[in-house]
Amino acid sequence: xxxxxxxxxxxxxxxxxxxxxxxxxxxxxxxxxxxxxxxxxxxxxxxxxxxxxxxxxxxxxxxxxxxxxxxxxxxxxxxxxxxxxxxxxxxxxxxxxxxxxxxxxxxxxxxxxxxxxxxxxxxxxxxxxxxxxxxxxxxxxxxxxxxx
Amino acid sequence: xxxxxxxxxxxxxxxxxxxxxxxxxxxxxxxxxxxxxxxxxxxxxxxxxxxxxxxxxxxxxxxxxxxxxxxxxxxxxxxxxxxxxxxxxxxxxxxxxxxxxxxxxxxxxxxxxxxxxxxxxxxxxxxxxxxxxxxxxxxxxxxxxxxxxxxxxxxxxxxxxxxxxxxxxxxxxxxxx
Numbered sequence: 001x002x003x004x005x006x007x008x009x010x011x012x013x014x015x016x017x018x019x020x021x022x023x024x025x026x027x028x029x030x031x032x033x034x035x036x037x038x039x040x041x042x043x044x045x046x047x048x049x050x051x052x053x054x055x056x057x058x059x060x061x062x063x064x065x066x067x068x069x070x071x072x073x074x075x076x077x078x079x080x081x082x083x084x085x086x087x088x089x090x091x092x093x094x095x096x097x098x099x100x101x102x103x104x105x106x107x108x109x110x111x112x113x114x115x116x117x118x119x120x121x122x123x124x125x126x127x128x129x130x131x132x133x134x135x136x137x138x139x140x141x142x143x144x145x146x147x148x
Numbered sequence: 149x150x151x152x153x154x155x156x157x158x159x160x161x162x163x164x165x166x167x168x169x170x171x172x173x174x175x176x177x178x179x180x181x182x183x184x185x186x187x188x189x190x191x192x193x194x195x196x197x198x199x200x201x202x203x204x205x206x207x208x209x210x211x212x213x214x215x216x217x218x219x220x221x222x223x224x225x226x227x228x229x230x231x232x233x234x235x236x237x238x239x240x241x242x243x244x245x246x247x248x249x250x251x252x253x254x255x256x257x258x259x260x261x262x263x264x265x266x267x268x269x270x271x272x273x274x275x276x277x278x279x280x281x282x283x284x285x286x287x288x289x290x291x292x293x294x295x296x297x298x299x300x301x302x303x304x305x306x307x308x309x310x311x312x313x314x315x316x317x318x319x320x321x322x323x324x325x
Binding site: 017018019020021022023024025026029030033063064066067068070071074075076077079080083084087 | 177180181184203206207208210211213214215222227228229230231232233234242245246249252253256257259260263264266267285288289292296
């Protein structure tokens with residue numbers, strides 16, 4: 001089996017699993033694990049190794065990657081700031097800063113066409129570290145506000 | 149509030165996961181914030197003498213945080229699922245496919261936990277340590293293995309709830325999925 005075909009089959013498998021509501025992380029682990037087994041087996045089989053030995057190599061490579069990549073992902077230095085961003089965003093929400101910013105923006109832009117959407121987006125650039133979590137908090141606050 | 153219809157073992161599991169995430173994860177996060185702020189603001193900028201090895205501590209703290217977050221995130225419904233085809237599925241298929249996939253996922257995570265334990269046992273032999281303080285990765289592999297093991301319990305409890313009640317009751321809310 002050629003590698004591009006294996007890649008396409010892996011992507012199709014991923015789509016099927018996602019469509020069946022398999023959690024995204026687990027779908028990727030699942031496809032990655034079986035894809036590694038298939039690709040490694042295929043590679044060693046094509047260079048003349050017995051199928052059993054090639055399959056054994058494939059399993060060992062995939063199992064080694066399963067633990068190694070998990071630790072690698074959990075200890076990624078570049079992702080270190082994300083928990084701190086989320087904490088800051090939550091502090092901004094709990095302290096009422098998000099609501100105050102939204103209220104201010106709503107008073108400036110609420111009367112205009114599309115004012116609610118603009119007021120929701122406006123406070124976000126004020127404080128870049130809070131962008132993602134605050135946007136989530138703000139959208140939740142707006143939803144509550146509109147329901148009232 | 150945890151639903152009254154849930155069995156005692158599931159309520160206990162919820163309490164354990166919430167406690168670990170809240171106190172363990174919270175303490176780790178506070179440690180990360182204070183250590184990184186102190187090192188950068190005071191030691192590096194004011195005293196021009198950054199503490200050696202702080203990056204190692206932060207990276208290992210991140211591993212601890214991730215380990216606490218995985219099972220709690222699974223139980224709290226924080227793991228992302230795509231539900232675009234749910235409306236087109238029959239109720240029976242939707243329920244049974246979820247049960248089967250939860251069991252498959254449980255098997256996958258069990259294999260992962262076992263492999264993490266094996267990797268932990270080999271890590272000292274292969275000299276897997278942090279770069280500056282040379283802290284061994286071994287206990288952190290075991291912690292991740294424990295986390296994967298707890299996530300297996302969460303997935304099995306999800307399958308149990310789906311079979312018994314037809315839905316998954318999330319902890320701390322009346323919400324079901």
